[in-house]
Every structure is written in C-alpha cells, then in structure tokens.
Amino acid sequence: MSSPPQALFANRWLPVLLVTPLALLIVIFFYVPIFQAFYWSFFLERPFGGGSIFVGWANFARVLSDPQFWEAGKRTVIFMVIGSSLAVLVPLIPAVAADRQVRLSQPARNVLVWPKGVAGASIGVIFAFIFNPFVGILSPLNQWFPGIWAPGIDGTDAFIMLIAAHVWSGIPFNFVILLAGLQSLPRTMHQAAAMDGAGARRRIFDVQLPLIMPQVFLTPVLEFTESITSAFALVDTMTKGGLGGSTNLLVYKIYVDGFNGYDLSGAATQTAILMVFVVLLTGAQFALLGRRINYER
Amino acid sequence: MKMFTLAATTAALMAGAGAAQATDFEFWYGNTGSVETAILAQCDAFNAAQSQDKVACVGRGSYEVSMQKAIAAYRSDNAPVLIQFFDAGTLDLMLSDAVVPVQDILPDVDWANYIDGARAYYETSDGRLYSQPYNASTLLFYTNKTQLEEAGITETPKTREEIKAAAEKLKAAGHACPFVTDGDTRRVLEQFSARHGLPIASNHNGYDGLNAEYVLNTTFAVQHLTNLVEWRNEGLVRLGVDTKAGKYADAFNAGECAMMEGSSGSYAASAKAFEGKYQVTVGMAPMYEGYERHNTLVGGASIYVMKGHSDAEVAAAKAFLDFLRQPEQQMAFTAATGYVPVTKDVLGAIEASGEADAAKYATAAIGIESMNQPRTEDSRGVRLGFYVQFREVFMEETQKARNGEQTMQVALDNAKTRGDELLRRFEQTYQGVKLP
Known part of the structure; x- marks a missing residue:
C-alpha cells in the first residue's frame, strides 16, 4: 500500500459521512429517549400531552418511598x-x-x-x-x-x-x-x-x-x-x-x-x-x- | 411493459375520477381472531357500499397496544380519526383533550336508542355520550348442564349459595373442578360490586370527581373474595392456573370444569366446544341471597373520534359510525362474535328475524337483560384514574391472599392504600381539569 494507514480515506469527510447514519440511529433511539426519560421524571406528564406540571424531585421522592x-x-x-x-x-x-x-x-x-x-x-x-x-x-x-x-x-x-x-x-x-x-x-x-x-x-x-x-x-x-x-x-x-x-x-x-x-x-x-x-x-x-x-x- | 404501465395509469386515473371526493381515513382496533375478521368484514362492507369514503382498518393486536400507539401517534400528530378504546381507558380519554365527544359531532343521532347499561359507562355527567359503543359484552354465568345432571343437580343454580351447594355435590360426585374463575379484577370485583349495588370507590366510583377514594375494603366484596379463597381451599373453586387447560374459559369449554362466570362473548366458543358432548346453560351472573340485583357493567370497547383532522375526514368518519349503527350491521357483528347488541332497535330486529332463539343470538337477550337491571349511582361504571394500574395492584394483592401470604382483608386494605396513591397522583396530573 502506497499511503499510510491513517490516510485510508481520501476525503476526510467520508468517514464522518459513513458513521453518520449509525450515530444518528444511536442518538434518535438511545440518547433522545434517555434524555426524555430524565426530563419527564421531573414532571407530571399527561399521556396525551397538553399540560405537564413541573414537580422537581417529587417523582423521585415518591418512587424511592414506594x-x-x-x-x-x-x-x-x-x-x-x-x-x-x-x-x-x-x-x-x-x-x-x-x-x-x-x-x-x-x-x-x-x-x-x-x-x-x-x-x-x-x-x-x-x-x-x-x-x-x-x-x-x-x-x-x-x-x-x-x-x-x-x-x-x-x-x-x-x-x-x-x-x-x-x-x-x-x-x-x-x-x-x-x-x-x-x-x-x-x-x-x-x-x-x-x-x-x-x-x-x-x-x-x-x-x-x-x-x-x-x-x-x-x-x-x-x-x-x-x-x-x-x-x-x-x-x-x-x-x-x-x-x-x-x-x-x-x-x-x-x-x-x-x-x-x-x-x-x-x-x-x-x-x-x-x-x-x-x-x-x-x-x-x-x-x-x-x-x-x-x-x- | 409499456402497455401495462399505460393500462395501470389509466386505471388509476379512472379510479381517481370515479371517487373524486374520496376521503381516506383510518380506524384502529385492538381485537384479534374471529372478532378481527368480523371488524374487517364491516370495513369491507362500508367500502363496498359507497365510493365516497374509504376506511382503512388497522389492527393493533390488543387494546393496550392500540392505546399505546394512539398516545404516541397523537403526540406526533399522526393519530387516526377513529379508534377503538377499552372500558378501563374511559377516564384517560375523557380528560385527554384528544377526542371529540361523538354526541357533539353527531347531534342528530337518536342516542337514546342505546340501552342505558351501555350509555352509563361512556357518558358524561350531563348525559352526553363520549364514544360510540361498539363491541359490548357483559358477565354471564355458564354451566355444563350435562355434568351437573350427572351429579344429581337438576336445577341450574341461581344464587351464590346454590352454586356452593352444587359445587359440594359435584365434588362429592368426584368432580375435580366444580367452579372455575381467574380472579380477574373485572369479574370478581367490578361486575360483582355493580350487580350487588356496592361501590368500589367513593364519589360514586369517581363519577362525581377526581378526589374519590377506594372503599372496596369496606364492602361485602371482602366477604365474597374471602369466600372464593375458602371455597378454593375446600376444592369447590379452581383458578384457571389450577387447571390443565391453564385458562378458565378453556377449562370450562374442555369439560374440565362444570361452572364459570364468563364474558357473554365466550358463548360461541363454549357452544362449539360442547357440540355433541355436553349441554350448556347460560344465565345472569348469580347473586348472594338477600341482595337486590342491579345491572352488570358493559365491557368490551367503544369508538372515539380523535381531534386534529380535516372536516372531510371527520365527515367520512361520521359516515362510518352511521354505518356501524345500522341494525343489520350490528346483527351480523353479534352473530359473528357473540358480542351483545346495544341499541334498542337491534333487539327488535332480532325478534323480528325469527332467529331470536338461535345460538348466535343466545347471549344477546340475557346480556341486555343483565345490563338493564335497576341501576344505582354506584353501578354506572368505573371512572377512576390510573385504573389499569389499579387492576394490576388488585390482582397482585389478592394473589398474595390466595397464596396464604396475607388475609383477604389485608390484601384489600393494601389495594386501597396503593390505589388511593394512584388516584391522588392522577388528580395532581390533571390539576385544573374538570371531569366532563
């Protein structure tokens, strides 16, 4: 091989492009839901949406005392x-x-x-x-x-x-x-x-x-x-x-x-x-x- | 190939022209098996009967999954126009602000045509129907007449006391499973409390406001549930899991158990399984002596109209609801599924058809009679928050009682405590929302 291994990709953006779909999947199906879960844990959330009430640590207090x-x-x-x-x-x-x-x-x-x-x-x-x-x-x-x-x-x-x-x-x-x-x-x-x-x-x-x-x-x-x-x-x-x-x-x-x-x-x-x-x-x-x-x- | 494309394009164009105003809309349902087949038949019939609107009926596998997907879809503005929801989700839907009451968008329909038993569960405090009752069922009492007669019981038991006596006779005759149940919340608590006129929670089971509290641990239900445990220990009652069949209705249908309380929708399966072997009787769910009979609750599901759709879609959905209300549609649905028709004109139509005694309508009259018994403020239905979770709590605590880990009284006290916590949280979640 003429080029050194770190220059495997001719274009420096190509590797980024190749990783993007997977990274997107991980973000959408893993990090976003996790963020959502942490976010909702501080609210009282109605199933159909419309009116969530911030309750601070009250949910945690309730769960931990259950x-x-x-x-x-x-x-x-x-x-x-x-x-x-x-x-x-x-x-x-x-x-x-x-x-x-x-x-x-x-x-x-x-x-x-x-x-x-x-x-x-x-x-x-x-x-x-x-x-x-x-x-x-x-x-x-x-x-x-x-x-x-x-x-x-x-x-x-x-x-x-x-x-x-x-x-x-x-x-x-x-x-x-x-x-x-x-x-x-x-x-x-x-x-x-x-x-x-x-x-x-x-x-x-x-x-x-x-x-x-x-x-x-x-x-x-x-x-x-x-x-x-x-x-x-x-x-x-x-x-x-x-x-x-x-x-x-x-x-x-x-x-x-x-x-x-x-x-x-x-x-x-x-x-x-x-x-x-x-x-x-x-x-x-x-x-x-x-x-x-x-x-x- | 070219010819084919051309032909296809022409066909598509012509189809488009034929239904210039065609409005496509979706209807989500949760049933499977023969009920699903019947639902799809209704969808096809609707699409075949007119060319203006086209319904796409989407099966979601179960009521729970259907509701989960509806919640997700509604939050992302993809909800269907029509969706079938089950009884326990009624309060969630009423407070969701995601649905339009059917009586508001279809003001000209004669809603009084629906029997009271079906209305009470789905209507607001001022008597407006929130959803259109669809597949309705109620609790009935089934016996294997052949086996009862073999044990020397010639009269079908009518009361709980008579059932106990019959069970003792069956046991003495060597029957391993006189009476079978599964201890499910709706059968042993909700339907029991309703027909004995007992409240499950204060505020008339939540109808009068979100600040209700459970009272099930103070009513006669405690004695009833304790009896079930004792009778099981005596070998008179078995649970579904105690049986070879594994499920209570299967155990009854297989002839393993002689009596059961089951859904009116079970009749078709029982009649088919018994063919040539046993005779089945079906009647109203038995009462304890000394209690006046009240109505049983409507089970099953109803259809809601969801918000966020164009006028054309709503108009199409209305046409579909009108179609489903037609007596011939309801009769076909009843005949195919064993669900109970819930409008007065359908009962008349069944009478007039001359087939009222046929097996396919066997539970219709009894089911309606049962739902039409004198009503009390506590037998209209259950309108309690996070009620699906409470059903789980009830099952968990009573299972512990059946295992001998705690007495039934303690189990129900625990269920009340845990249930009240759910109610308070629900109340807090819906702060400032008024029960319609």
Whole structure:
C-alpha cells in the first residue's frame, strides 16, 4: 500500500459521512429517549400531552418511598446475581468438557450455540410449556408430591422457572466466549502441568480457570447488565410479572406502569433510577474486579 | 411493459375520477381472531357500499397496544380519526383533550336508542355520550348442564349459595373442578360490586370527581373474595392456573370444569366446544341471597373520534359510525362474535328475524337483560384514574391472599392504600381539569 494507514480515506469527510447514519440511529433511539426519560421524571406528564406540571424531585421522592419499587428492585438484583452466576457457571462446564476433546465435543460445540438464535419471547413461551405443572417435564413430580411444582400459583416456583429460562438463553454466548478462552491456552501449559503430576481436575482449577479469568470476568459483566433488561421478554411471555408480583422485575414494572398504566412520569422516574444503577454497577465492576485480573499472559 | 404501465395509469386515473371526493381515513382496533375478521368484514362492507369514503382498518393486536400507539401517534400528530378504546381507558380519554365527544359531532343521532347499561359507562355527567359503543359484552354465568345432571343437580343454580351447594355435590360426585374463575379484577370485583349495588370507590366510583377514594375494603366484596379463597381451599373453586387447560374459559369449554362466570362473548366458543358432548346453560351472573340485583357493567370497547383532522375526514368518519349503527350491521357483528347488541332497535330486529332463539343470538337477550337491571349511582361504571394500574395492584394483592401470604382483608386494605396513591397522583396530573 502506497499511503499510510491513517490516510485510508481520501476525503476526510467520508468517514464522518459513513458513521453518520449509525450515530444518528444511536442518538434518535438511545440518547433522545434517555434524555426524555430524565426530563419527564421531573414532571407530571399527561399521556396525551397538553399540560405537564413541573414537580422537581417529587417523582423521585415518591418512587424511592414506594415499597413496591424496592421490592421490584430487590427481585431484580436477586435475579441478576443468581441468574447471571448460573448463566456463567453452567456453560463453563460444557466449555471445559468441549475443550478436552471428549467424545461428542465437536457436535456439542455446534448444538450448544443454537439457542442463541431463539428470541427471548419464544424461549419464554417454550419454557412456560416445558415447566407446565400438568404436561411439562416436572409434572411427574406433582404426581408423587401433589402441588410441589406450581409455577402458576407459587411465586417462588415462578421465579425459578424464570431463572431457568434465562440461564438457558445465556448458555450459547457465554459458552462461545469461555470456550474461545480455553482454546487459546497453549497446549504446552497443560503438558507442563501434567508432567508435574497435576491431574485433569487439578489442571482445571490451577491452570485453565486462572488463565481464562479475562473471559470469566467479561461474561458476568455482560450478563449483569444483560439480565436487567433481557428478562423483560421472559417475564412478559411467562408470568406477566404475576403471582403477587413475585416475578415483577423492575424492567417489567416500568413497562406496565408506563405503557399499560399510562403513568409516564412514574415510568420515566424508574427508568432514570434504573439507568443510574446500571451505570454505577458497570463502573463498579470494572473498577473493583478489573484491577485484580491480569490480562497479560 | 409499456402497455401495462399505460393500462395501470389509466386505471388509476379512472379510479381517481370515479371517487373524486374520496376521503381516506383510518380506524384502529385492538381485537384479534374471529372478532378481527368480523371488524374487517364491516370495513369491507362500508367500502363496498359507497365510493365516497374509504376506511382503512388497522389492527393493533390488543387494546393496550392500540392505546399505546394512539398516545404516541397523537403526540406526533399522526393519530387516526377513529379508534377503538377499552372500558378501563374511559377516564384517560375523557380528560385527554384528544377526542371529540361523538354526541357533539353527531347531534342528530337518536342516542337514546342505546340501552342505558351501555350509555352509563361512556357518558358524561350531563348525559352526553363520549364514544360510540361498539363491541359490548357483559358477565354471564355458564354451566355444563350435562355434568351437573350427572351429579344429581337438576336445577341450574341461581344464587351464590346454590352454586356452593352444587359445587359440594359435584365434588362429592368426584368432580375435580366444580367452579372455575381467574380472579380477574373485572369479574370478581367490578361486575360483582355493580350487580350487588356496592361501590368500589367513593364519589360514586369517581363519577362525581377526581378526589374519590377506594372503599372496596369496606364492602361485602371482602366477604365474597374471602369466600372464593375458602371455597378454593375446600376444592369447590379452581383458578384457571389450577387447571390443565391453564385458562378458565378453556377449562370450562374442555369439560374440565362444570361452572364459570364468563364474558357473554365466550358463548360461541363454549357452544362449539360442547357440540355433541355436553349441554350448556347460560344465565345472569348469580347473586348472594338477600341482595337486590342491579345491572352488570358493559365491557368490551367503544369508538372515539380523535381531534386534529380535516372536516372531510371527520365527515367520512361520521359516515362510518352511521354505518356501524345500522341494525343489520350490528346483527351480523353479534352473530359473528357473540358480542351483545346495544341499541334498542337491534333487539327488535332480532325478534323480528325469527332467529331470536338461535345460538348466535343466545347471549344477546340475557346480556341486555343483565345490563338493564335497576341501576344505582354506584353501578354506572368505573371512572377512576390510573385504573389499569389499579387492576394490576388488585390482582397482585389478592394473589398474595390466595397464596396464604396475607388475609383477604389485608390484601384489600393494601389495594386501597396503593390505589388511593394512584388516584391522588392522577388528580395532581390533571390539576385544573374538570371531569366532563
């Protein structure tokens, strides 16, 4: 190539032009709504417009003193911690197995990626059927112990069902990331450890896991933020936040308040709070966890 | 190719010339399935019947989504001229300043033709209809006569007490699901309170002003809802989620459950599912003994005219509303959907057609009779702010009571507290706006 790489574009405006459509999309569909949400959170907004009343921090005061908001927030955090941990740990097992060239690891690598192609709402519908207390896979349990599995009646069961569906939908992505990390480890490390007398299990904990820490760190970061928003499709199709609100996560509550209840101000305020929470959470993850992980090899 | 273009252009020109004054306008609706088919048939019939105006009927998938999109569209000046809204959105629409009362733009129509039960829900305090009732339904009581007879019950239960006795007999005969419900707010609270003459909130359920407060935790509704929990624990009542079918009406239609309170619109599905297997009875929703029967509320949806359109579009929309009011249109719609006709002349027309006893009109007479029972100030309807959110609150709290987490009294006390907060915020949001 005759020209240096930084002069890849002959016209200096061409790159700007190429980026503009995407930047516009991000501004229109991300920054503008966010700004709108923060703006509305200081007003009492009528659904059809015409007459919004500035109320200062009153919306925040109300939301923050509303036990339902804290309940939903607590459930969101529980869902985030349990769901995300499992969504990383569960695929870690097949990833380690697939990396070890066990029988069927080749087809498994393919099959395990398939769920990535299934939309959250479809997963919800399918899992609602799988966990149906009368015809689903757990229905035999109900024949032995009547009433033990009732996701339509018992809030805890419904929550478990939600987490199971979430973990399942998280398997492919995390599996790919973790497997890629494992595959990038030099074979010589395994061989050296084996020569030192470390068995297969020992090597997992002393060699493989420490070396794929960047991936193990990355997946929960993505999972944590993902679980807060992606749970929406599952809740909407499986439980509608129901059973005494036991599956009403914050993201779903915002939707119901804003779109079904026409409470634009309340929904906007909760959106603003949730957004600040996610930003702080991600910041904290990078600040606290990131420092301890050695990216150098 | 050239020939084709030429022909197409000519055709387009001629079509344009044929309908020189053609006004296109949109009508948004929320129903799906057989109701949607019936709505589209009406749209096609309107377009076929005249060439002056052309309605484009747009399905939005559900009432909620339709309202969401209407709000967004109105805020960006893209709202349709006509839109169908559901019962619980009535107050939001009345205060929105986004709609014109139908009675104002169609002053010459004989609105008294609408039965009182349908009017009361949608009219202002001075008796002007805000919207044109469209697909109306009400709550009725269904039994599987065959199963009841097998259990030795020869008379269809008429009161709550008789239902309980019948349920006990069914249970003794080994029936797993004597009575099914879903605990939905409109069935177990709104329709129950209306026909027993009980208020849900002060100010006559909000009709007299925005400063209403919920009173549902102080009325006989508490006992009724407590009974439902107890009867469920005794195995007399099941919820939709307790059934194999998963939904209460499906469970009844499949013969899994013997009795239900359901929409008049359910009849067609039940009759079809029962064909050759069971006999179905349908009657007015049962009362507790010692209570005088009042009307049940009109459910379903009505059509609103939205502001911000040209005179030509509004004129076209008026023509469409006139078309929908025609008795033959209402009869066809009733026959196709099981909704209840809501004008007096249609009832006469059904009588005159000689098919009044046919299955397709089976719920019409009972539904209207139920909605036309003596009215009280508290049985006109529900006119409370953020009411859709309150329905969610009610469901959440009563579900907790059914799970045994709290008593029904505590659940309803909580519902009142949370509901009052919603009402106060609504009142504040609409400061200075007078309830029409």
